Amino acid sequence: MTITINHYLVVSLLLFAIGFFGVLVRRNFLTVLTSIELMLNAVNLNLVAFSRRLSDLTGQVFSIFVITIAAGEAAIGLALTISLFRQRRTLNVEEASTMRG
């Protein structure tokens, strides 16, 4: 069985769907962050797969770029997590709804 690009895409889609599902349903802030990492990695997989398929390195460059951004995002997300915890003594995102209209 030859691994075609479709396999990559399906894996990527599954990963993205799992991440998105996590973002939507999980209440723990840390879990939500982890789910976002999943979604980012699904995108990375997609980019690399197409890069390989199209023999264009731009996709790989972009995926490295995404990883870098994801590191920054994780750092800020963790800082926010700590800050949130200090304020509310909880990591439940349902509690953090002061922006409600």
Add this chain to the structure above:
Amino acid sequence: MRDLIWLIPIFPLAGFLINGLVYLFGNRPPRPQGAHGAHDEGGHGHQIAAESAKDLGHPHAHSHEETHPRFAALHSIVGPGSVLLSTLVAFGAIFDIGLKGFAEGHSHTVELYRWIPLGVNQAVGQVHGGVGEWFVNVAFRIDSLSALMLAFVTFVGFLIHVYSVGYMGHDRGYGRYFAYLNLFMFAMLVLVLGANFLLLFVGWEGVGLCSYLLIGYDYHKKFAADAGKKAFVVNRIGDFGFILGIFGVFALFGTLDFAKVFGMAAANPLPYTPYLTLICLLLFVGACGKSAQFPLYVWLPDAMAGPTPVSALIHAATMVTAGVYMVARCNVFFRLAPQAMIVVACVGAFTALFAATIGLVQNDIKKVLAYSTVSQLGYMFLACGVGAFSEGMFHVTTHAFFKACLFLGAGSVIHALNGEQDIRKMGGLAAKIPKTYWTFLIASLTIAGVPFLAAFFSKDAIKAAVFHAEFAGYPWLPKLLYAVALFTAGLTAFYMFRLVSLTFWGTFRGTSDQERHIHESPSSMTVPLMVLAFLSIVSGYVGVPIIEHGDKIGEFLAPIRLPIQGLAEQVHHASRVAELSLMAAASTVALLGIFLAWNWYAKGKGSTPHHLAERFPGVYKTLLDKYYVDEAYEKVFVQGVALGGGRALWDVDANLVDLIPNGAAAVTKGASWVAALFDQYVVDGLVNGFANTMAALFRLFRRAQTGRVQNYALVMGGGLFCLVAVYLLFR
């Protein structure tokens, strides 16, 4: 000399300025105690001046000068002196042209400057053939009519000024008095000498002003101030008519110059004739006001509130004859307006009779003379009304002498009795003040029409003219007017000798205190009386009828009666018999009146009239109260028209006129109410409704803003899903 006639009014004007300024700036303020508070003419500035004088170390700045004014000597010289200069110039000018010259129609006009230059305009408003000059000059004109007026105005004016020196000597307002009197002379001379209607009107108004000032001379007395105002207001009515008449003349002829206007009207009367009746009636309204004819005579009896020399000068001799002068001046107009002539004659005759009947029962010495004046003025207008203008002017002249003499005599009597004017409290003064008595008696005989005195000739001339007059369409009118004139002459003789009887004959009826103080007046007063009495005797001989060239005054005044083109005016040459019989009738009536008065009041000591008054209380009371004309005017014009009309106007104003603002206010209120509703419900409704709608919408939408990121993400995911689905489905 004839070129100097402009000087004649200038002298009294200078006198007015000197007297007035000296009085104004030389008069001391009243004492602080206010004992003479009425004399506060000094004004504020003088108060300060006097106070500073006191500060400068003059403790007696307010000395004993209240009874005798400062500069009295100056006023005594300037006042009569300025009029004397006028008199000299006037007579100089008259004799320069010469009596014969005037009779031949010579006149002289001195033009000082062009007053109202409106330029030449042929097109505007005048009858075809008019001159259309449209300018008015300040020009003085001396012709036979103004020469006659000039002669007696200046001369009688001078005598009365001299008399005033004695009569007003103790008055504090001496300087003010002479200032006013000089101003009057100025205005009167402008009136007489003015060469056009406008200058005549200037003088006309000037004498009216001075009349007002001098009637109200004792302005701290209410009745004097009121009388002044009354004279002024009643004269306004007349002047209104007069100025309308002048406008009419100006519109019709395009010029106001006497010579041109009358020359045009006489040379080519046809185009002007239709308008002249109206103009004449308007001019006559003016004459009625100034010359106290019915119904505008009411001011003249009240005008007696002024000092007696003023009554003599202004309200007997000169100013009140201005109306007659004006009518005589406009004789060309009046002759072309026969209807207006009838009005003039009837008003004159009625006034003569009406005033004479009132004069019968008056008890104030000056009131009797006042009504006599009104009556005599009626005579003069009667003469003008029948076309006997020169006879009218003749009577004006003789009247000036004898009426001035009577008034000055009355003043002398009042002076002797320290202000008493009620003839019921006089009597028996003949022996005590003989000079006054004799002059008064001569003047009374004259006015009564006793043969061979002045008024005998002048009144006879009028009556003869009335008797021979002809009015187209009214053949009976002249005879009726003659009967009225004759009867009035009898009444005149009666009331004058009632006056003489009660004043000079019999025994004194006042208090003994008054009797002790009776004194003859100083010679400054008696000398003018004697001169006037002398003139009352002789002045009639300039108009002797019957004799060839006896009617000198008629010949003298003939030139003013311009011959009118196409108007045949027959000159009556009454037979000698008719003349003589008319004279005889007049003399009989006069003597009858005198005899009756003597019989009733001197011999019968007033029992018969007393009896009559009791028998006919209604008639007596009506006459005594002057036919209630004043009361009627009070009711009709003052309360009715002025107050009632004012009230009515107020009602109109309050109810009708105010409807407009009030209605407007109501409409505005209504509109603003509607506008407020509109604003409240429509405009605000729109705004609020919009806001409310938005709020409702936003209440809905804010639900979406849960603040939970996962919800947003879900919606975002859903939306993305939908977009992709749509994209895939409808690709």
